[in-house]
Amino acid sequence: MAAQDSVEHKYVYDFAEGNKDLKDLLGGKGANLAEMTNLGLPVPPGFTITTEACKAYLATGREPDGLAAQIEAHLESLEREMGRKLGDPQDPLLVSVRSGAKFSMPGMMETVLNVGLNDRSVVGLSAQAGGNDRFAWDSYRRLIQMFGKTVCEVPGEEFEHALDDAKRAKGTENDLDLDADDLRGLVDAYKKIFVKHTGREFPQEPREQLDLAIRAVFESWNAERAVVYRRQERIPADLGTAVNVVAMVFGNLGADSGTGVAFTRDPASGAQGIYGDYLANAQGEDVVAGIRNTVPLQELEQLDKKSYDELLDYMARLEEHYKDLCDIEFTIERGKLWMLQTRVGKRTAAAAFVIAGQLVDEGLIDLDEALHRVNGAQLAQLMFPRFQLDHEFQPVAKGIGASPGAASGKVVFTSARAVELAAEGESVILVRRETNPDDLNGMIAAKGILTSRGGKTSHAAVVARGMGKTCVSGADELDVNVPAKRFTVAGQTVNEGDVVSIDGTTGKVYLGEVPVMPSEVVQYFEGSLEPEHVDNALVRAVHRIMTHADATRRLAVRTNADTGEDAARARRFGAEGIGLCRTEHMFLGDRRELVERLILARTDDERESALAALLPLQRADFVDIFRAMDGLPVTVRLIDPPLHEFLPPLEQLAVNVAVAQERGEDVAKEEALLAAVRRMHEENPMLGLRGVRLGLVIPGLFAMQVRAIAEAAVAVTRDGAVAKPEIMVPLVGAVQELETVRAEAEKIIAEVVGDSGVEVLIGTMIEVPRAALTAGQIAEAAQFFSFGTNDLTQMGWGFSRDDVEGAFFWRYLELGIFGISPFESIDREGVGRLVRIAAEEGRAARPGLKLGVCGEHGGDPDSVHFFHEVGLDYVSCSPFRVPVARLEAGRAAITTTGSDSR
Numbered sequence: 001m002a003a004q005d006s007v008e009h010k011y012v013y014d015f016a017e018g019n020k021d022l023k024d025l026l027g028g029k030g031a032n033l034a035e036m037t038n039l040g041l042p043v044p045p046g047f048t049i050t051t052e053a054c055k056a057y058l059a060t061g062r063e064p065d066g067l068a069a070q071i072e073a074h075l076e077s078l079e080r081e082m083g084r085k086l087g088d089p090q091d092p093l094l095v096s097v098r099s100g101a102k103f104s105m106p107g108m109m110e111t112v113l114n115v116g117l118n119d120r121s122v123v124g125l126s127a128q129a130g131g132n133d134r135f136a137w138d139s140y141r142r143l144i145q146m147f148g149k150t151v152c153e154v155p156g157e158e159f160e161h162a163l164d165d166a167k168r169a170k171g172t173e174n175d176l177d178l179d180a181d182d183l184r185g186l187v188d189a190y191k192k193i194f195v196k197h198t199g200r201e202f203p204q205e206p207r208e209q210l211d212l213a214i215r216a217v218f219e220s221w222n223a224e225r226a227v228v229y230r231r232q233e234r235i236p237a238d239l240g241t242a243v244n245v246v247a248m249v250f251g252n253l254g255a256d257s258g259t260g261v262a263f264t265r266d267p268a269s270g271a272q273g274i275y276g277d278y279l280a281n282a283q284g285e286d287v288v289a290g291i292r293n294t295v296p297l298q299e300l301e302q303l304d305k306k307s308y309d310e311l312l313d314y315m316a317r318l319e320e321h322y323k324d325l326c327d328i329e330f331t332i333e334r335g336k337l338w339m340l341q342t343r344v345g346k347r348t349a350a351a352a353f354v355i356a357g358q359l360v361d362e363g364l365i366d367l368d369e370a371l372h373r374v375n376g377a378q379l380a381q382l383m384f385p386r387f388q389l390d391h392e393f394q395p396v397a398k399g400i401g402a403s404p405g406a407a408s409g410k411v412v413f414t415s416a417r418a419v420e421l422a423a424e425g426e427s428v429i430l431v432r433r434e435t436n437p438d439d440l441n442g443m444i445a446a447k448g449i450l451t452s453r454g455g456k457t458s459h460a461a462v463v464a465r466g467m468g469k470t471c472v473s474g475a476d477e478l479d480v481n482v483p484a485k486r487f488t489v490a491g492q493t494v495n496e497g498d499v500v501s502i503d504g505t506t507g508k509v510y511l512g513e514v515p516v517m518p519s520e521v522v523q524y525f526e527g528s529l530e531p532e533h534v535d536n537a538l539v540r541a542v543h544r545i546m547t548h549a550d551a552t553r554r555l556a557v558r559t560n561a562d563t564g565e566d567a568a569r570a571r572r573f574g575a576e577g578i579g580l581c582r583t584e585h586m587f588l589g590d591r592r593e594l595v596e597r598l599i600l601a602r603t604d605d606e607r608e609s610a611l612a613a614l615l616p617l618q619r620a621d622f623v624d625i626f627r628a629m630d631g632l633p634v635t636v637r638l639i640d641p642p643l644h645e646f647l648p649p650l651e652q653l654a655v656n657v658a659v660a661q662e663r664g665e666d667v668a669k670e671e672a673l674l675a676a677v678r679r680m681h682e683e684n685p686m687l688g689l690r691g692v693r694l695g696l697v698i699p700g701l702f703a704m705q706v707r708a709i710a711e712a713a714v715a716v717t718r719d720g721a722v723a724k725p726e727i728m729v730p731l732v733g734a735v736q737e738l739e740t741v742r743a744e745a746e747k748i749i750a751e752v753v754g755d756s757g758v759e760v761l762i763g764t765m766i767e768v769p770r771a772a773l774t775a776g777q778i779a780e781a782a783q784f785f786s787f788g789t790n791d792l793t794q795m796g797w798g799f800s801r802d803d804v805e806g807a808f809f810w811r812y813l814e815l816g817i818f819g820i821s822p823f824e825s826i827d828r829e830g831v832g833r834l835v836r837i838a839a840e841e842g843r844a845a846r847p848g849l850k851l852g853v854c855g856e857h858g859g860d861p862d863s864v865h866f867f868h869e870v871g872l873d874y875v876s877c878s879p880f881r882v883p884v885a886r887l888e889a890g891r892a893a894i895t896t897t898g899s900d901s902r
Helices: 002-008 023-038 051-060 067-082 121-128 133-152 156-170 180-198 206-220 224-233 284-289 297-303 305-322 349-361 367-372 376-382 415-423 437-445 459-467 520-525 537-552 564-572 583-587 589-600 604-628 650-662 668-680 692-697 701-718 735-753 769-773 789-797 801-807 809-815 831-845 861-870 879-896
Strands: 012-014 046-049 095-101 111-115 241-247 258-265 272-280 326-333 336-344 400-403 406-412 428-432 448-451 470-473 479-481 486-489 492-495 499-503 508-511 556-560 578-582 633-637 724-729 761-766 784-787 850-853 874-877
Touching: 012 023, 012 067, 023 046, 023 051, 023 095, 023 241, 023 336, 046 067, 051 206, 051 241, 067 206, 067 241, 095 206, 111 133, 111 206, 121 133, 133 156, 133 180, 133 206, 156 180, 206 241, 224 437, 258 297, 258 305, 258 349, 272 297, 297 305, 305 326, 305 336, 349 367, 349 376, 349 537, 367 537, 367 879, 376 537, 376 861, 376 879, 400 459, 406 415, 406 448, 415 428, 415 437, 428 437, 428 499, 437 459, 448 459, 448 499, 459 470, 470 499, 520 537, 537 879, 556 564, 556 879, 564 604, 564 879, 578 583, 578 874, 583 589, 583 604, 589 604, 589 668, 604 633, 604 701, 650 668, 692 701, 692 735, 701 724, 701 735, 724 735, 724 784, 735 761, 761 769, 769 789, 769 831, 784 831, 789 801, 789 831, 831 850, 831 861, 861 874, 861 879, 874 879
Parallel strands: 406 428, 428 448, 448 470, 556 578, 556 874, 578 633, 633 724, 724 761, 761 784, 784 850, 850 874
Antiparallel strands: 012 046, 046 241, 095 111, 095 241, 258 272, 258 326, 326 336, 400 470, 406 499, 479 486, 486 492, 499 508
């Protein structure tokens, strides 16, 4: 039993004990360090404290039993392997303490380097480095700075100000110009800052430093920025983070040392080659922090060819092993290359498609896996417009295109201001020297991010790519003055509130707003670009993967369209029919007068006259749509909203009538209209006289629409096209409602269709919870169901969509009650269960019942997977989202067959 308990409560693993498949337990960083160790790559030795330990700590506020002893045992093993002891004054072992969750969260959680240094061991570290006092004191000041900010919440800017003061006193802007004496003085300054904010001296006991750093990493899982990032990226909140304790290797030992980040392919474009950044005489955090601009990785070949060649070999081995783009962190310590991390790299949407296609060509993955490597959100990004440039627009600066896209907006210099203006509906560009994790809220709010420092591996670049935000980094021509809220470039001053435009592909920065043009991917979908004849790797990759998705998917994809023009465009985008044609949109504009006549009608003749005037207009609308969808099904929803929506608002009309009466004007017509509006006024119209109820109360209204649909279908058929109309009755809650409407509709259809060969289906929209729960009964009278998940969500939750999203959804998201708005992605447990019940009971009553969805969820990637699982026949969405739904339907089919999804 004791042995079993020991296994169950194993909280610490040496790198050699793990592998890349243990990400749930060891986190992504720990699992990949273990994998590289097992591959024989030069990884500094260390151990990983599991996510289980973190979750136990967060649940109780204390370390779980046995953890301290296991850390001690693994630390002793590490000391034996390294031949050094933590904190030894003569020959100290130093370690880094790094977070590492299952999913990469760049910069969101904590890292502390050089743990184990104190006033005595700093002398030993200097001796260890051959008498390099500068290196030792530089390492010590870094420890105090990182430990103070991370573990003890000392304001980071206080350390930065002290560093700036030291450089100013030296007459330099480069931290490398500070000598050992300068850094020794900086350590003293840092210690005073530490005491000022913590009330205690900087801890000199190495094991205390280690334990406090580990706890800080655990606690950083619930830091505000980490919570915000998880919510943005839809990462579950209950995973916890692992902690990696790794023997330090030093890139700040001199010109023959350095640190860098490398990608096996370009994470921005997917192009093959050598991509990354290198910084000589620096530690790893310097690269992502952007304190000095890096040099391209290729320059390492001139600085240290041996390490460069080894790195290229390891990069090739890792990419072949992981069968994907790899993001690698490395350090060179006096000519010795060390691999500090690898992971499947974050990439832009364009790179995701291009790389997936390349890996298929190279035989590393098949087309199913390529389909898993991309997603609908990425495809949607690729459909965004790009800048339309002419001679009027000349760039004022050029940085690194870190995350593609075209973004224009007002310049802001702080995260808080970005959030504030975005909440007011403004488009903003967040401008910083370099972002840090505290800027996350502003990065989410901004349309784009522009920095004067950093490269493709900086914090701004990595986070922006993950979020699909446009980003230009390292535009060093910009002199950014955050306190003054301005930057200068090319002799011009740009103040907060001025508009700039940034191109995340080219890295160019423009003053003012630049017009945009359609993306090449949209041009491809619309048929103006043939993939076989265009020299565009992205378009070819999209075509290849979309072709496979279409061949793989079970779900059909229709569109929501109300005009022939929309229908034609959606068909070019790959729509296989119309799942929702809203007839109420046909009553707007010049036709409002006819609707008013219908509402004000006091006799049967007046009402029939108004309906007769509407009939040919409706028929012409349907003719256009049926022609555009020649041969494909068209689901027409009979009029759904309350008729009062077609009339002036009650308050406005009452004021107008009162004013006109006061002037002595003839207001007989307006008075009649006001009386009708008052008669039809409802406190909650969305739950009142609308949908099927309207059709049953106003004689002839649905009959006119059914006749217009049938006559249009016959006319199109006689012209040689094929019309496949499906009439959908909205807001049905009881089968008797549908039976009544269907009986009248079938008489009209039989009269109009005759021997034309036109077949008209009659079904209903499942949008009332009672309809979902009595679907077995309703299916006996319906030939199809289409789930109206917008209203089903409103009624299922008891929300008024128009009111609640702005009123309190932000708070629900902030508190974690919602991970995402239920109007954006289907609520599987509640509303989704209603869909599942209706689908199962409907088909039990009528085998072969056609099932679709026409709410906005039909174009949401996560929701498409749910509708596939439930067994629906099709999803319907807006024309622009049709390609996204096609792609996700293919991915859903492959996931169902059991392929391992990334």
